[in-house]
Amino acid sequence: MHIHYPAPGIEHEIPVRSGVAFNLRAGETLTVIDPLGCQVSDLLAFSAADTREYISSGRTLDYASRIFLTVPDPLYSNRSNILLRITADTVRRHDFLLTPCSKDTFRIIYGDEAPHRGCFGNFVEALAPYGIEEDAIPVAFNCFMNVVVDGQTGELRVDPPLSKAGDYISFVAETDLVVGLTACSALQSNGGSFKPIRYRVQQQEGAVERAE
Amino acid sequence: MHIHYPAPGIEHEIPVRSGVAFNLRAGETLTVIDPLGCQVSDLLAFSAADTREYISSGRTLDYASRIFLTVPDPLYSNRSNILLRITADTVRRHDFLLTPCSKDTFRIIYGDEAPHRGCFGNFVEALAPYGIEEDAIPVAFNCFMNVVVDGQTGELRVDPPLSKAGDYISFVAETDLVVGLTACSALQSNGGSFKPIRYRVQQQEGAVERAE
Structure with a gap:
């Protein structure tokens, strides 16, 4: 099994229309930052112990009785375990209804003839x-x-994201995870221009808040 | 691989708080009937050729740009193929946001100590x-x-379903499918009492509408 822990405490950049995956240990905090504002970042999380366990929109929204999530909402897995918990959020508007954009999105919604893989x-x-x-x-x-x-x-x-330059959302991992993270590739989602995303991993819960 | 085609043209009953699975051929119409009214039926569909392909809420809602689906909306798969298409609907209010109820639902939302499997x-x-x-x-x-x-x-x-006794929704299969179907086990979803669900398979598209 591939293992990759991002160097902690520093900001890593995800270039426009690309994505990364990495490991996150239980107790570590992941902060997703919108450096320029008005840019979306899709996040996935799988249990590192068994990647058949993944974040579940259906379970999470059901248990929250809300479609908009923010601090201190948990993200539940398809096995009803908490994988991540939102610990900080300067935007308070995120989505958990729609799939990641894909070549099919660009073909069906945008009518692109040579669609990006999204x-x-x-x-x-x-x-x-x-x-x-x-x-x-x-x-x-x-x-x-x-x-x-x-x-x-x-x-x-x-609609265009409400995020301004430097806005962020943080999650603490409740178990060891494999995380996927992107700088979103869909024009409509990002207010009409593609921008990078940054992320930072803090090894101790609460470190992000103290550093701000 | 297990194969089971329900006898066509007749109504099959799913007893309270239970579920069934069966095969549906491309072109066949499945009608899900609420015989007593105010009862939910959860429906799943997988491609029979490769059950790793399944109906996707995220793709379907994204392409529909709507959370409430009715005639003639398609249900897309995680590979962006159409698995089912809604061909008749006397209720026009269904859900595609929440997971099937489970022992976790009853534990987390209802606080049950010996939860039903849902x-x-x-x-x-x-x-x-x-x-x-x-x-x-x-x-x-x-x-x-x-x-x-x-x-x-x-x-x-x-809220309680809007369905009255005899109301139904029909779907035509766009490809060979494995279908799962339940008489829902959650009191909250069904207006406070458990009731059966019925279903019928018609071998030719349009046969259901002509029979009504």
């Missing part, structure tokens, strides 16, 4: 070394993604 | 002969489930 394709490449197959990629927690839902008609609309 | 446990047993494992059970399309979402706060509430 966050989905970036996840496929980044997660392959961890033995996670394409079909095992679930609905992601989409940091900063601003999906507006009309409760009457059920219509949903993807 | 639709999730019923799916696990019914789908096992088809080689579909517990961890491969995704968010279900929850027929007649009435999840009300507040677009401002994001809060969601499970």
Whole structure:
């Protein structure tokens, strides 16, 4: 099994329209930063002990009785274990309804003839070394993604993120994880331009808040 | 691989708090009937050719740009293929956000000390002969489930179904499928009492509508 722990305490950059995967230990805090503002980052998490266990939108939203999550909401797995817990959040609007953008997204929604592989394709490449197959990629927690839902008609609309330069969301890992993280590839999700994403891992819970 | 085609043209009953699985051929129409009214039925579908392909809430809602689905909406797979298409619907309010109820649902939301296995446990047993494992059970399309979402706060509430006795929803299969179907086990979803569900398979598209 592939293992990669990002160097702790420093900001790592995910270039525009790309993605990474890495390990996160139980107790470590992952902070996802929008360095320029108005950019989405799709996040996946799998139990490192058994990657058939993954974050579940359906379980998490059910237990939260809310579609918008923020501090101190947990992200539950398909086995109803807590994988991550939101510990800091300067934006308070994220999405947990929609799948990562993919060549199919760009073909079906945008009508692109030579579609980019999207966050989905970036996840496929980044997660392959961890033995996670394409079909095992679930609905992601989409940091900063601003999906507006009309409760009457059920219509949903993807608006530009509310995040400003330097805004962030932090999660503490409740168990050892494999994490996938992207700088989102869909124009509509990011207010019309592609931007990088940064992330930082802190080895001790609470270290992020103290450093701010 | 286990194969079971329900006898066509007749109504099969799923007893209270239980579930079934069966094969559905491309072109066949499945009608899910609420015989007494105010009862939910969770539906899953997997490609029979490769059960790693399954209905995806995230892809379907993204492509529909709507959380409430009805005629003629398709249900997309995690590979962005259409597995089912809604062809008739006398209720027009179903859910595709929440996972099947499970012992964890009853433990976390209801506080039950000896929780029922729920639709999730019923799916696990019914789908096992088809080689579909517990961890491969995704968010279900929850027929007649009435999840009300507040677009401002994001809060969601499970209200009693709008279905009356005899109401139904029909789907045509776009490819050969393994289908899982339950009579839902959660009191909150079903207006406070458990009731059976019925279903019928018609071998030719459009046959259901002509028979009504």
